[in-house]
Amino acid sequence: MAAGLRTVILLSFVLAVGFLLIILSCALWHNWLPLLVALFFFEALTFVLAPLPNALFAHCGSDEYGESSGPVDLGRFFTSIVVVSGFALPIILAHSEVIDPKACAMSIIGGGLVYGTILAYSAAFSQEDSEYE
Amino acid sequence: NYDPRRVCLNPFPEISLGKHRRTVGVYLAGALFALANWTFLDAAILSAHARSPWGQPDTPPPVHVTFVDWIPGICSLLGYLVINMIDKDRVRGDEGFGDSRAVWRARLFLFIGFALMAGGLAGSVTVLILKYILNGYPEQFTYYGYANVSQSVALMLSAIVLWIAQSASSEYEYNLTL
Numbered sequence: 001m002a003a004g005l006r007t008v009i010l011l012s013f014v015l016a017v018g019f020l021l022i023i024l025s026c027a028l029w030h031n032w033l034p035l036l037v038a039l040f041f042f043e044a045l046t047f048v049l050a051p052l053p054n055a056l057f058a059h060c061g062s063d064e065y066g067e068s069s070g071p072v073d074l075g076r077f078f079t080s081i082v083v084v085s086g087f088a089l090p091i092i093l094a095h096s097e098v099i100d101p102k103a104c105a106m107s108i109i110g111g112g113l114v115y116g117t118i119l120a121y122s123a124a125f126s127q128e129d130s131e132y133e
Numbered sequence: 134n135y136d137p138r139r140v141c142l143n144p145f146p147e148i149s150l151g152k153h154r155r156t157v158g159v160y161l162a163g164a165l166f167a168l169a170n171w172t173f174l175d176a177a178i179l180s181a182h183a184r185s186p187w188g189q190p191d192t193p194p195p196v197h198v199t200f201v202d203w204i205p206g207i208c209s210l211l212g213y214l215v216i217n218m219i220d221k222d223r224v225r226g227d228e229g230f231g232d233s234r235a236v237w238r239a240r241l242f243l244f245i246g247f248a249l250m251a252g253g254l255a256g257s258v259t260v261l262i263l264k265y266i267l268n269g270y271p272e273q274f275t276y277y278g279y280a281n282v283s284q285s286v287a288l289m290l291s292a293i294v295l296w297i298a299q300s301a302s303s304e305y306e307y308n309l310t311l
Contacts, residue, residue, distance in 0.1 A: 073159050073299070080163030088171040095175055096182040 007124060015117040021110030025103040033099055034107035040086035041111045041118075086111050158298025162291045166213075169287035173206050176280035196274050201264065202281055205256035209288045212249030216292055219243055221300055250292065254285040 019038075026032045087108060094104035180198035219239050261278030 073155075076156060076159045077163040077166070077295075080160040081167040084164045084167035085171065088167065088175075092171060092175040092178055096179045098178075098182065 004124070011117050011121055011124075014113050018110045018113030018117065021106045021113065025099075025106035025110065029100050029103050031099050031103070033093055034090055034103055037086055037090055037107045037111045038114070040082055040089065041115045083115065086115070155298050158294050162295035162298065165287050165291035165294065169284045169291065170206075170210075172280050172287065173202075173284040176202075176277040180277060194274070196265070196268070196270055196277070198277050202260055202277060205253045205260060205281060206284050206288075207253075208249050208256060209253030209285045212246045212251075212253060213288055213292055215242060215246030215249060217295065219246070221296075250285075250289055254282075254289060257281040257285040 022034060022038050025034045090099065090104040090107045090111075093099045094101045099107075177198045180194075183194040183197065219242055257278075261275075261282050265275045265278035
């Protein structure tokens, strides 16, 4: 349990650093367009979590079909679209010199940290669930 | 099992990959899809914020991304939608279920989808050559045309990856149920 607590604290710290980077990348250059990236990563959160129960139900319902149904695939497809968009948007904005390259790097790193935290957190939770069963 | 009455054989890749390969394939297809569209949007945004060519700060940019550049991408996207809306088992030619006309119709729509995607690719190459290369614009502006072509190519790759991923998995299910 102590290890779990430590993980949660570490993850929240990483999340805070990610948000700090995103906010800084906006505030330092007085250009709030990079905040769109955070929006994209929050959408990514929704899309990652959405197909999860679907996959679980497919497992419970019938073993011989595995987890290969259409909606699950659609969820994964959109997840990867949104994640790639989250990384591509600051690069494009920096390419057309709407935002500074340094702001681009900061918002990408911050977004990656936030997204990684979300992934790690959901992975930890699902592991805990399977341990309880 | 060769049927001489069939003119157009559909050789589906008979790959039996595991479950994770399917997941990876779907993720990869989504990433390619997003990459394709962002590549073109990059060109469009770049054109909207275009500056004068290198070296001559007084001359305005000679060319912009106009609606002509959007047409190939729209065709490719429509083709992508059509291809992925078709039930793969119908095209495979199992005429046992449903009516046999359904197979024919599914193949027709599949053909329309592929024709749209190929048309998009051809159109993007046409735009690249006629609008950008033949007019001899500097490399800064030919990039718009190259972005257009790479959008079509990436969309095609995405469709192929998605198709292989999904058909590979159905093969896997089939083996499991038997």
